[in-house]
Amino acid sequence: MTREPPVSDLIAHPRGGYQRRRSLVLTEESARHPFRALLPPHVKRDLIPIPAEDLWRLTLADVRGFASVYVAATAAILVFII
Secondary structure: OOOOOOOOOOOOOOOOOOOOOOOOOOOOHHHOOHHHHHOOHHHHOOOOOOOHHHHOOOOHHHHHHHHHHHHHHHHHHHHHHO
């Protein structure tokens, strides 16, 4: 008497060897970043490319922000010391 291996209807055995898992979300490979590749097209349409040179430019608002934080930190340290 030969027995057949137990097979359930809930278990699916892949045939033909190894099958690659497919992603649930279609990605766009031209985005060049994993997070940006997952964004839908209507979100990426509104993104504005900023040149890297503009990100490193020092503005007057940056100088004012640094000066105000420096003065506030110095005043707080002096209050705790005195």
